[in-house]
Amino acid sequence: MKTKDRIMEFLRGFIEENGFAPSIREIACHLRFRSTKAVKAHLDELADMGLIEKRGGIARGIRLKERGVPIIGRIVAGQPTLQFEGVEGHFSLDRWKGNFLLRIKGDSMVGANIEEGDLAVIDKDREPRKGDIVVGLVEDETTVKRLDKEKGRWVLKPENPNYSLIDKDFQVIGVVIGVIRSYYK
Amino acid sequence: MKTKDRIMEFLRGFIEENGFAPSIREIACHLRFRSTKAVKAHLDELADMGLIEKRGGIARGIRLKERGVPIIGRIVAGQPTLQFEGVEGHFSLDRWKGNFLLRIKGDSMVGANIEEGDLAVIDKDREPRKGDIVVGLVEDETTVKRLDKEKGRWVLKPENPNYSLIDKDFQVIGVVIGVIRSYYK
DNA sequence: CCTCCAAGTAAACATTTGTTTACCTAAATA
DNA sequence: TATTTAGGTAAACAAATGTTTACTTGGAGG
Numbered sequence: 434m435k436t437k438d439r440i441m442e443f444l445r446g447f448i449e450e451n452g453f454a455p456s457i458r459e460i461a462c463h464l465r466f467r468s469t470k471a472v473k474a475h476l477d478e479l480a481d482m483g484l485i486e487k488r489g490g491i492a493r494g495i496r497l498k499e500r501g502v503p504i505i506g507r508i509v510a511g512q513p514t515l516q517f518e519g520v521e522g523h524f525s526l527d528r529w530k531g532n533f534l535l536r537i538k539g540d541s542m543v544g545a546n547i548e549e550g551d552l553a554v555i556d557k558d559r560e561p562r563k564g565d566i567v568v569g570l571v572e573d574e575t576t577v578k579r580l581d582k583e584k585g586r587w588v589l590k591p592e593n594p595n596y597s598l599i600d601k602d603f604q605v606i607g608v609v610i611g612v613i614r615s616y617y618k
Numbered sequence: 619m620k621t622k623d624r625i626m627e628f629l630r631g632f633i634e635e636n637g638f639a640p641s642i643r644e645i646a647c648h649l650r651f652r653s654t655k656a657v658k659a660h661l662d663e664l665a666d667m668g669l670i671e672k673r674g675g676i677a678r679g680i681r682l683k684e685r686g687v688p689i690i691g692r693i694v695a696g697q698p699t700l701q702f703e704g705v706e707g708h709f710s711l712d713r714w715k716g717n718f719l720l721r722i723k724g725d726s727m728v729g730a731n732i733e734e735g736d737l738a739v740i741d742k743d744r745e746p747r748k749g750d751i752v753v754g755l756v757e758d759e760t761t762v763k764r765l766d767k768e769k770g771r772w773v774l775k776p777e778n779p780n781y782s783l784i785d786k787d788f789q790v791i792g793v794v795i796g797v798i799r800s801y802y803k
Numbered sequence: 804c805c806t807c808c809a810a811g812t813a814a815a816c817a818t819t820t821g822t823t824t825a826c827c828t829a830a831a832t833a
Numbered sequence: 834t835a836t837t838t839a840g841g842t843a844a845a846c847a848a849a850t851g852t853t854t855a856c857t858t859g860g861a862g863g
Contacts, residue, residue, distance in 0.1 A: 449712075453639060453673075453680075454638060456677070488636070493638055497637075502711055502719050504721065504737065505719065508791060521721070526686055534688065535689075535690055536706070554687070568693070610801050613798055613799075614798075615713075616795050616796060
C-alpha cells in the first residue's frame with residue numbers, strides 16, 4: 434500500500450509545480466517502474482478509492498480530489514518532533530471561484546473583526562439579507578458595512594462606534610461571504 | 619484581439635471545470651476554427667504576453683498565469699450595471715501551499731480580530747519573533763496566542779482581557795501567517 | 804515443497820495531441 | 834488597383850500518451 438502513497442505524493446508535488454498532472458510514463462519513471470501497466474492499475478484503484486479523478490483516454494487527465502491546504506484536526510507532541518494528525522479537510526479557493534476580492538480600507542468594521550488590508554470575498558449574486566455584511570455603493574463610493582433595517586428603512590451600519598450609520602440612498606453591490614488576511618505581506 | 623479574450627475565457631472555464639487544460643484541438647473546436655494552426659499561434663502569443671505558461675510538446679501543458687480569485691481595484695457605477703475595473707491582482711492559495719490550517723477555538727484572540735471558527739494559516743518553519751501570533755503547545759494543548767517577552771522570559775499573551783497570560787513552559791509549533799474566514803458555512 | 808497470486812515487465816497498439824508546411828482570403832495599405 | 838499581411842484552412846507529420854495482451858517473478862500460505 435506504500436506505492437499508492439508515493440504516487441499521491443508525486444502527484445501533489447508535480448501538479449503544484451507544473452500546473453498539470455504527470456503522464457503515466459512520468460509517474461512510472463519516478464517510481465522506477467519499467468512498465469506503465471502497473472501505474473495505470475494503481476491509478477485506477479486510486480480513482481476507485483476516491484482519492485483522484487481520472488478521465489480515460491485523455492492525456493494528463495488526472496485531478497486530485499484533495500485540493501487546497503489541509504485543515505489539521507489535532508496536533509500531538511511526539512517525542513522530538515510534532516505530528517499533525519487527522520486531516521479534517523482541505524480548504525480550497527474553488528468555493529470562492531467566480532467571485533472577487535475587495536481590499537478593506539479603514540477600520541469601520543473592526544467590531545466584526547474585519548481590519549484594514551483584509552481581503553473581503555464578495556458574492557455579487559447572493560441576495561443580501563438583514564444582518565449581512567455587504568458592499569454598498571453610496572454616491573460613487575464603495576463601503577463595506579452591515580446591512581440593517583431601521584424604521585422600515587434599509588441602512589448601512591458600521592461596526593465601530595466612531596463611525597456613524599449611513600441612511601442615504603445606496604445600492605448593494607454584493608455580500609461579503611468571506612475574509613482573507615495575510616500577515617507578512 | 620477579441621479572439622485571445624475568448625481563448626482566455628475558455629481556458630479559465632475549462633480548467634476550473636476539469637482541472638486540466640484543453641487540448642489545442644478542443645480550443646479550436648470551441649472557437650469553431652477548422653485548423654489548429656491559428657490556435658497554436660494565438661497560444662504562443664498569449665505566452666509571450668505573459669498571460670499563460672505553455673510547455674512545448676507536452677499534452678495539455680498550459681497553465682494560467684492568473685491563478686485564484688481576482689482582487690478588484692475599483693468599482694464604478696455604470697448606468698444600469700456595475701463594472702469592476704482594474705484587476706489589482708489575484709489571490710491564490712499557492713502562497714500558502716505547504717502549510718496547513720488550524721481552526722480557531724475560543725475568543726482569546728478577538729483583540730487581533732481573530733474569531734472562533736476562523737482558519738489560521740500556520741507556517742511551521744518560520745522563525746517566531748516577538749510580537750508574532752503563534753501556535754503554542756502548552757501541556758499537550760495547542761493555543762493560538764501572541765508571542766511576547768516579559769522580564770527576559772517568553773510568554774504567550776491572549777488578545778482578550780478576559781484571559782490571562784501563559785508563562786508556563788511551552789513550545790512554539792508555528793507562526794500564524796494568515797487568516798481565512800468563511801461566512802455562511 | 805509446491806501452488807497461487809499480486810505486482811511488475813515487455814512489447815505492441817491505438818489515440819490523442821503538439822507541430823509544421825503549403826496555401827488561401829479578405830481587409831488594410833500604398 | 835496592386836500589394837501586403839494578419840489570420841485562417843487543409844493536410845500531414847511526429848511525438849506524446851493512454852491502453853492492452855502475454856509473460857515473469859518473488860513471496861505468502863497450504
